[in-house]
Amino acid sequence: MNKQDTQRLTKRAALLKSLAHPSRLLMIEMLEKAPRCVGELTEAVGSDITTVSKHLAVLRRVGLVHVEKHGTYSEYSLACDCVTHMLDCIESGMGKTVRGSTCETPKPENKQKK
Amino acid sequence: MNKQDTQRLTKRAALLKSLAHPSRLLMIEMLEKAPRCVGELTEAVGSDITTVSKHLAVLRRVGLVHVEKHGTYSEYSLACDCVTHMLDCIESGMGKTVRGSTCETPKPENKQKK
DNA sequence: ACAATTATTGGCGATATTGCCAACAATGTC
DNA sequence: GACATTGTTGGCAATATCGCCAATAATTGT
Numbered sequence: 001m002n003k004q005d006t007q008r009l010t011k012r013a014a015l016l017k018s019l020a021h022p023s024r025l026l027m028i029e030m031l032e033k034a035p036r037c038v039g040e041l042t043e044a045v046g047s048d049i050t051t052v053s054k055h056l057a058v059l060r061r062v063g064l065v066h067v068e069k070h071g072t073y074s075e076y077s078l079a080c081d082c083v084t085h086m087l088d089c090i091e092s093g094m095g096k097t098v099r100g101s102t103c104e105t106p107k108p109e110n111k112q113k114k
Numbered sequence: 115m116n117k118q119d120t121q122r123l124t125k126r127a128a129l130l131k132s133l134a135h136p137s138r139l140l141m142i143e144m145l146e147k148a149p150r151c152v153g154e155l156t157e158a159v160g161s162d163i164t165t166v167s168k169h170l171a172v173l174r175r176v177g178l179v180h181v182e183k184h185g186t187y188s189e190y191s192l193a194c195d196c197v198t199h200m201l202d203c204i205e206s207g208m209g210k211t212v213r214g215s216t217c218e219t220p221k222p223e224n225k226q227k228k
Numbered sequence: 229a230c231a232a233t234t235a236t237t238g239g240c241g242a243t244a245t246t247g248c249c250a251a252c253a254a255t256g257t258c
Numbered sequence: 259g260a261c262a263t264t265g266t267t268g269g270c271a272a273t274a275t276c277g278c279c280a281a282t283a284a285t286t287g288t
Contacts, residue, residue: 001160009136009140010136012139012204012208013135014134016130016131019136020127020133020134022115022124022127023123025127038218038264038266039263046115048247048248048249049265049266050265051246051247051248053245054247055246056247057266071264074265082207085206089202090130092196093196093197093200094125131275133277145229151234152236153233161276161277163235164232164278167236167237168277171237183285185284187235187285190262220238
């Protein structure tokens with residue numbers, strides 16, 4: 001793996017990793033509809049507010065969300081509609097590739113010769 | 115977070131997590147072009163073959179790739195073109211949302227008065 | 229049967245992620 | 259000022275991921 005690929009793929013992996021958590025996905029779905037403050041997201045997610053705050057920090061770090069302070073409130077919003085589009089793609093892909101939770105049916109009866 | 119959402123989002127997160135590694139992304143890019151055996155992927159990735167094999171197991175578990183044995187070789191292939199499409203969506207989204215590696219620039223003037 | 233090739237699995241240490249608590253910071257209210 | 263509200267950060271234990279080595283399986287060739 002050359003240096004350029006490593007850099008490109010590492011960056012892409014970081015974005016995917018930031019999405020790869022149920023709570024963060026829920027938060028993003030909520031932010032698709034409207035901007036929200038941390039308290040609202042916390043209630044929806046059902047974890048401690050400090051946990052949610054850290055999840056939001058993850059999303060901030062990769063640039064998926066923006067934050068705007070209003071008084072003591074932090075209003076989070078999606079950085080871009082592309083996030084929605086990305087997740088739509090993933091969902092449509094899921095229906096086709098991931099059938100069950102373990103979709104790969106191991107077929108040992110491949111008697112092919114090379 | 116209700117039970118249904120939890121299940122749906124956990125599943126989606128699992129798929130994203132399986133994609134969220136540079137080596138696995140490279141392997142998928144290679145498989146987009148043609149089916150490959152583990153050795154070929156190993157050479158491209160540059161890690162130990164056992165590491166690559168485990169990465170492939172991750173992709174198998176979520177159903178992103180298929181494997182077909184030919185003699186002692188395991189020929190891996192993409193389960194579906196949707197994977198390609200998904201990653202294209204992600205790439206196009208990246209250009210717009212993730213500018214730098216740290217794109218969210220918070221206020222630099224944090225006067226700490228402790 | 230034996231050895232070589234290809235790949236997978238178990239195990240281990242190193243590292244990263246997750247979720248909560250306590251502490252702290254920032255703002256608004258009395 | 260004192261106090262409450264809203265978020266963030268540090269720290270910690272539990273858990274998961276990662277990458278390599280050793281061992282194993284499966285197949286092919288001699």
